[in-house]
Amino acid sequence: xxxxxxxxxxxxxxxxxxxxxxxxxxxxxxxxxxxxxxxxxxxxxxxxxxxxxxxxxxxxxxxxxxxxxxxxxxxxxxxxxxxxxxxxxxxxxxxxxxxxxxxxxxxxxxxxxxxxxxxxxxxxxxxxxxxxxxxxxxxxxxxxxxxxxxxxxxxxxxxxxxxxxxxxxxxxxxxxxxxxxxxxxxxxxxxxxxxxxxxxxxxxxxxxxxxxxxxxxxxxxxxxxxxxxxxxxxxxxxxxxxxxxxxxxxx
Amino acid sequence: xxxxxxxxxxxxxxxxxxxxxxxxxxxxxxxxxxxxxxxxxxxxxxxxxxxxxxxxxxxxxxxxxxxxxxxxxxxxxxxxxxxxxxxxxxxxxxxxxxxxxxxxxxxxxxxxxxxxxxxxxxxxxxxxxxxxxxxxxxxxxxxxxxxxxxxxxxxxxxxxxxxxxxxxxxxxxxxxxxxxxxxxxxxxxxxxxxxxxxxxxxxxxxxxxxxxxxxxxxxxxxxxxxxxxxxxxxxxxxxxxxxxxxxxxxxxxxxxxxxxxxxxxxxxxxxxxxxxxxxxxxxxxxxxxxxxxxxxxxxxxxxxxxxxxxxxxxxxxxxxxxxxxxxxxxxxxxxxxxxxxxxxxxxxxxxxxxxxxxxxxxxxxxxxxxxxxxxxxxxxxxxxxxxxxxxxxxxxxxxxxxxxxxxxxxxxxxxxxxxxxxxxxxxxxxxxxxxxxxxxxxxxxxxxxxxx
Numbered sequence: 001x002x003x004x005x006x007x008x009x010x011x012x013x014x015x016x017x018x019x020x021x022x023x024x025x026x027x028x029x030x031x032x033x034x035x036x037x038x039x040x041x042x043x044x045x046x047x048x049x050x051x052x053x054x055x056x057x058x059x060x061x062x063x064x065x066x067x068x069x070x071x072x073x074x075x076x077x078x079x080x081x082x083x084x085x086x087x088x089x090x091x092x093x094x095x096x097x098x099x100x101x102x103x104x105x106x107x108x109x110x111x112x113x114x115x116x117x118x119x120x121x122x123x124x125x126x127x128x129x130x131x132x133x134x135x136x137x138x139x140x141x142x143x144x145x146x147x148x149x150x151x152x153x154x155x156x157x158x159x160x161x162x163x164x165x166x167x168x169x170x171x172x173x174x175x176x177x178x179x180x181x182x183x184x185x186x187x188x189x190x191x192x193x194x195x196x197x198x199x200x201x202x203x204x205x206x207x208x209x210x211x212x213x214x215x216x217x218x219x220x221x222x223x224x225x226x227x228x229x230x231x232x233x234x235x236x237x238x239x240x241x242x243x244x245x246x247x248x249x250x251x
Numbered sequence: 252x253x254x255x256x257x258x259x260x261x262x263x264x265x266x267x268x269x270x271x272x273x274x275x276x277x278x279x280x281x282x283x284x285x286x287x288x289x290x291x292x293x294x295x296x297x298x299x300x301x302x303x304x305x306x307x308x309x310x311x312x313x314x315x316x317x318x319x320x321x322x323x324x325x326x327x328x329x330x331x332x333x334x335x336x337x338x339x340x341x342x343x344x345x346x347x348x349x350x351x352x353x354x355x356x357x358x359x360x361x362x363x364x365x366x367x368x369x370x371x372x373x374x375x376x377x378x379x380x381x382x383x384x385x386x387x388x389x390x391x392x393x394x395x396x397x398x399x400x401x402x403x404x405x406x407x408x409x410x411x412x413x414x415x416x417x418x419x420x421x422x423x424x425x426x427x428x429x430x431x432x433x434x435x436x437x438x439x440x441x442x443x444x445x446x447x448x449x450x451x452x453x454x455x456x457x458x459x460x461x462x463x464x465x466x467x468x469x470x471x472x473x474x475x476x477x478x479x480x481x482x483x484x485x486x487x488x489x490x491x492x493x494x495x496x497x498x499x500x501x502x503x504x505x506x507x508x509x510x511x512x513x514x515x516x517x518x519x520x521x522x523x524x525x526x527x528x529x530x531x532x533x534x535x536x537x538x539x540x541x542x543x544x545x546x547x548x549x550x551x552x553x554x555x556x557x558x559x560x561x562x563x564x565x566x567x568x569x570x571x572x573x574x575x576x577x578x579x580x581x582x583x584x585x586x587x588x589x590x591x592x593x594x595x596x597x598x599x600x601x602x603x604x605x606x607x608x609x610x611x612x613x614x615x616x617x618x619x620x621x622x623x624x625x626x627x628x629x630x631x632x633x634x635x636x637x638x639x640x641x642x643x644x645x646x647x648x649x650x651x652x653x654x655x656x657x658x659x660x661x662x663x664x665x666x667x668x669x670x671x672x673x674x675x676x677x678x679x680x681x682x683x684x685x686x687x688x689x690x691x692x693x694x695x696x697x698x699x700x701x702x703x
Binding site for chain 2: 075
């Protein structure tokens with residue numbers, strides 16, 4: 001589903017190279033985790049894939065279901081089925097959460113040539129999905145993420161994901177800032193979306209999220225490259241021994 | 252009403268002086284019940300003279316277009332209909348054409364709890380309740396800052412509306428402005444007198460004149476509530492100054508919101524004096540200026556005086572500027588001795604959609620009481636790239652995302668409109684307006700970086 005080949009990227013401002021040849025394949029139906037120390041390029045990878053300004057791809061390619069992602073605008077990537085759950089979801093005062101969600105859902109449907117949802121149809125679906133994430137009506141009415149707790153913001157990200165039904169979901173440190181209960185709730189939301197047609201790339205520092213969202217494959221990223229790939233046991237290994245030993249082994 | 256030129260009867264001003272030329276170009280009404288106020292205004296105006304660019308309160312706004320004797324012609328576009336704003340709600344409509352009340356086009360001047368007349372009609376009489384307000388609040392508002400155009404207005408006003416409110420009036424009074432004369436130089440003067448416990452909503456839409464000078468004097472007695480919402484249209488070449496003078500007594504609520512889109516030179520002066528305990532005064536504006544078609548310069552100058560205890564004032568100014576547009580904000584809170592427990596808040600913010608636009612802010616606090624809470628903030632910034640990316644990453648196209656973020660920026664000002672019907676209407680109109688121009692709003696390049 002997601003194919004990344006020899007991806008090199010640098011900061012537009014200053015030209016510092018961050019991604020130095022990432023190779024990664026995530027087939028449909030699988031959950032892949034990327035772990036790695038700070039500064040290894042994990043978040044940059046998620047930004048480059050979703051089309052954030054400020055990065056320049058110097059080499060390599062990335063495709064989603066065979067479509068070249070890197071030439072598309074961020075909204076086109078979203079319509080093609082890519083979703084990024086932000087590490088720090090953005091607050092947007094004055095724009096209601098529901099308005100925002102409906103605008104996003106219908107913009108994607110329109111881009112794909114599908115019929116837009118009416119207000120009634122949309123409300124029915126959103127209420128159902130919000131309920132399973134413990135998001136109440138009041139939270140839906142509030143401005144996007146304004147005054148939300150850390151847990152509420154992350155649940156709101158998962159709600160967006162549930163509404164937009166992407167093919168490929170990237171979760172950027174979704175566990176950061178969450179207590180155990182909030183993390184479980186978020187993980188349950190993610191697990192409910194697992195399906196044979198959908199794939200996940202879970203970026204995290206810690207093993208603990210992976211106790212709740214069980215990965216099929218674990219990659220270790222360091223200095224802009226995937227340096228090791230293995231099964232779930234690789235995450236446990238990192239948790240116990242840290243990255244030091246792994247890095248020494250690879251270098 | 253007879254009109255003669257008072258200006259010709261003032262030997263102390265040499266004819267070549269700017270003020271003399273300015274006055275000579277006007278047909279100054281002698282006035283009935285306003286006669287004394289007009290004569291007094293002339294004396295005061297002659298003492299202060301027209302503003303000069305070096306005057307402290309005119310440093311950021313060039314008064315030349317207000318000072319020149321004749322307005323520049325502003326073509327009348329017959330295809331432009333009345334603003335669609337507020338048309339869906341039940342309201343009392345008063346139509347002014349080139350600043351003259353048009354009774355035939357207006358609703359009947361009556362309503363429960365309302366005493367209402369046009370200034371021109373009322374001024375044929377020697378006595379009127381409005382004599383207790385006309386020019387009085389304006390005069391009080393001349394200290395400590397001189398406001399020559401407000402005095403000029405009191406002197407030269409040809410029409411306006413006089414409203415006395417005695418009850419809770421649920422039906423808003425809507426002043427609809429229209430133009431027919433491309434050279435109309437309009438002086439409109441409205442007087443609002445809200446008796447104790449009364450309530451009024453005043454709406455203003457349309458374009459007053461080629462050049463306009465408008466004054467509202469609002470006297471709020473104990474517990475009165477005034478909600479004022481102005482969405483006056485300004486063409487790209489429009490020149491206008493409007494001044495609001497409010498006196499807010501105990502437990503009264505004064506709220507004013509102004510939506511301003513386009514205009515070559517627009518200046519709004521708001522002078523609010525809170526004189527009774529536990530009163531609330533809020534003033535807000537949402538401003539959108541695009542200098543692409545013509546120059547845009549918009550100036551909000553606010554002076555709020557706290558002269559009583561436990562009062563709250565709030566100023567919320569939001570300006571979206573692009574293509575060389577210039578926004579000015581001069582806001583002052585004065586807390587007089589003894590005005591304890593004052594809660595004063597002021598925020599002025601500009602969203603610059605490119606590198607060519609400019610926002611000049613001068614927040615001032617002057618506090619002579621020791622138990623008060625006053626805060627102010629001013630920011631200038633570009634569209635938030637992270638927020639833009641967030642919206643786009645959810646599939647919202649860039650143009651729509653930009654419109655949503657501009658609306659988001661303006662939201663805090665719109666929230667000062669309490670009536671949700673009115674607020675939603677304004678919001679929808681703004682959305683439409685922005686959407687129709689979305690491709691032009693696109694912040695090409697990286698926009699302006701944040702300034703202090």
